[in-house]
Amino acid sequence: MSIITEGRSGQKVLLMGNEAIARGAIEGGVKVCAAYPGNPSSEIIGTLAKIGPELDIYVEWSANEKVALEVAAAASFAGIRGLAAMKQNGLNVASDFLFNLNLTGSIGGLVVVVCDDPGAISSTNEEDTRAYAKIGDLPLLEPSTVQEAKSMIPFAFELSEELGLPCLVRSVTRISHARGSVELDDPVPLSRRPHFNTGRPLVNVPALAFHRKLRAKLHRCRDIFETSEFNEYLGPEQPEALIVASGTPGAYAQETLNLLKAEDRVGIIKLGTTWPLPESFLVRQLRRADVILVAEDVDTFLETNLKALCAQKGRELGIKRFLGRGSGTLPDVGEITPDCLTTAVAEILKISYEARPPEYARTAQEAVSRYAPTRQVGFCAGCPHRAAYWCVKTALALDGRDGFLVGDIGCYSLGFGPSGFEQMKTLHSMGSGAGIAGGMGQLARFGFDQPVMTVCGDSTFYHAALPALFNAIYNQANFLMLILDNSATAMTGFQPHPGTGQNAMGRQAPVVDIEAVCRTLGARIEVADPYDLQGTIEAVNRLLVDEKGVKVLILRQLCALVRANRGEKLYQVRVDQERCLGDGCGCNRLCTRVFRCPGLIWDKEKGRAGIDDAICTGCGVCGEICPQSAILTEEI
Template identity: 35%
Template structure:
């Protein structure tokens, strides 16, 4: 059983922010939790999957973020505390329901956690989800550390229950993926079942009810705006000085490290409860200082609040931030960035230890598909089919998942990407806008997430295109979570498998074939048929992820392959066309296979024109 559930009150664990927040939920009578995995939020679900059953609560990996939010919302409407989390762009998917959530007054606390990704370590954009608090009428909390991610859960549930609103908790990669010492509190088990008491005026925002509700929400927010002024989570650190630094989330950490290291006469205001914005708290802070530096990631939201307060009260204060160029606009901050900003605001340059530099060119080391990955096989087969049919200028819309790595050489088969499921919608559009051949790629989990509506659209619009569903039997890129296509659920229980093939056929796709791409020739033949089909064709390339097996499934015994040095004529087809990371070029130009990396998939054997690759004989 996981320490995160069993560690006694007062004990200390070394936890990721994403792990600590689960303990926070367990300490505060959580009943229902749901998510769709997405970095940097994914570990939260991994931990819940581990503990949910023992904790006597319900947890699910929902088919997408909107469903997850709806599951959590209806639990809270039924009197059960609920928690839903997602990466920042996941909240876009859930936004339709999130926007109406405030219009239904919840009966128990609900927390929506958005893990933002400044600097885009693993995301397609850098949107700042603090805007969603304003857009969706949600109180906003921004933790700075793993301990705070845990401790804030109690406060967040209290705020939610007092207001009847879901609370938005915004973390960033550097908080969710920060590891630190966390002191445990007492675990309190939540109710297993609630009761939904019908109240259409409360839960059905038809126009007349929504009209009333909007005014009610404004009253609730006004009340919260008073409460936020006395929140214990907003406080000043420092002993007085002429400069005040306004921070939230991880920028508090950077500011404190600078102030401590240089022993600076600077006050740091840590805002954790940031919407409704604590106007009087900040006004007092502004009045107590000659100048204010605002440190926030990504958009200048608090900075504009500060400027508005200064304008409203007719103050004459200097504000340093993004808008005057003191702080960078895009990307995450760091101690160095705070050092430069605080230095500028103080009119000095804070000394730093001189870093070293090198002129040596370092090898490029981008993320790549693992040895034995089915995606490499299917892209190889597709490329071979396209070349064999003499198709020129084909377009390859791609999607969110490991297959987006097809953008790299030697494949270079990722041409257009917007969001989860966009491969199929953009494939439709490209087939309208051009006469080029369109082959879209999407994963199994992404297909369930948002691939079905655009496929319905493509069939109904009578498009001619090919969609390849790369079914690796897991949600792989986020570390390996179950999805509706595999026979296990978030509680670790057996679950009905949903068939992608049956869905596509039911939608009315005229050509549906499933193939294991480990047989390259068979996969190429199916792709050639699909490319010739006059209509929507779906090819399901079914090959399990080589790295991640669903729980309970065991790894097959592994064969290891080797190159026969005499037979290899150094044509480099295996390297330049297949690019398996287990293959490397020896000193004399012969290709060799790294025994430790080889997964034993045997596909390179099919790639080699000289038949020079075979199972390595045991010595």
């Protein structure tokens, strides 16, 4: 039991944005929820998974986002309510289905929550998914607070059923990963038995007829949005300028005006329904001033659409001066912060504003650059990926043919940086490593002579690497695939996946065995333990010289965080400081300078290596790399 399941109407509670979305789903009468984990969206389904059984809601971690959307849509097709959640990259994966689903339409309420990551805080891109709403003629809601993130979900379910269309709700990191006071409502009482109406097939042929119907639905949606409570105007009747904002900038705008004491000079049009635009509402509000600052994350979605609207309504609205990310008034990339918004508004109003004395700012920034070395992210202490990349580096050097490794998304992405010895040479999307390796593996016919390796994690294997693997085997590409099987979706918070033997709701599930799958596909398979450096290096070298077809090396070792959380340690590790020769060794501090496990420290006073017992997780790998054998490992 938790506040998310038990809370009653009127109660005010502190919820994380993603928990608020989960609560909104419960209030909206959801019955089926599905997702593939991806930050900043993971906690939506994570929260629902914990309480699903108690509330009789079905929750699953799907193999990827397209499947997740299909699972949620199936509930809708059977007349009950479904929700799929994903991060921005996930909507790309789901989009092929989405852009046919829009044509057939949905039946039971269907909500797609997509959490974008302006500033790419935990992502490899900062894609703005709002464009999908426009491409797909789908309604789009953008919460600007944690409260709205909750309140918009039940509304989205109602809207979806009213229109017969899936509804997109776009959150961002600053909402999904924020916590805020939220006032709860009661769940809608719905008791529907799912049933698929066989007399009404969902087949969008002929497509044009369905496209026409879709357009009509979008017009109806516009009418509904005209009076939506999620759009409002705040400010004086006749302001000097207007801020049009959606998402978190909509929440920052008021504080910005307070800071600048400009509340009676500037009005705010806060938009929560951003596609289709509520045109009549906007025309009424835009009449108030001719200078318009558009504040939004990340692209100029709103700005561009508003400009089009103003061109269309030129006779009524006259000529407007648009400022925003497009004009350079706000930064071109990254998230909108209260600070950049304040600077922009101050500039427009010609107000001189200093957040702090310039002299102080200079001193403070100097202190940071001089005394606060940056904190690079890297693999955790004892991470098996570090050991795996050490073996890749060593094996490729021994092989001597300028071989390389391509990769994709997961903890192991950090292999591009120093903690993976800079071994990962391409990094794009889920499963892209296997596809690229397959392509490289065809180039020998044109004189390409470098050995190619790819790497993927266990969860990524199921998500998107499998089709690339089929493809490579079918087309007889030549490469070596490393599957780093650490039995966890570690990057996003240890969600179970098809290989873990557990489902989202904590029940036992059949294990889809990666090794058996690869064997059935016909790849040459070996399995090794990355902590056994010598054995793994030999396996890599052995498989690299086999130039026929696809080879798979499964490197199996439990995620070090999982092991540490279980309180397990394989070895007690210590440095024999008599045997360590320090700077006199000639290894040039191989352990701390190159191997870089956070558990290894340099004892400055003694000029010797050491172990930080509070951090070391006892994997014992560093014992294998010391040329003096000065790092001692005792089995526990």
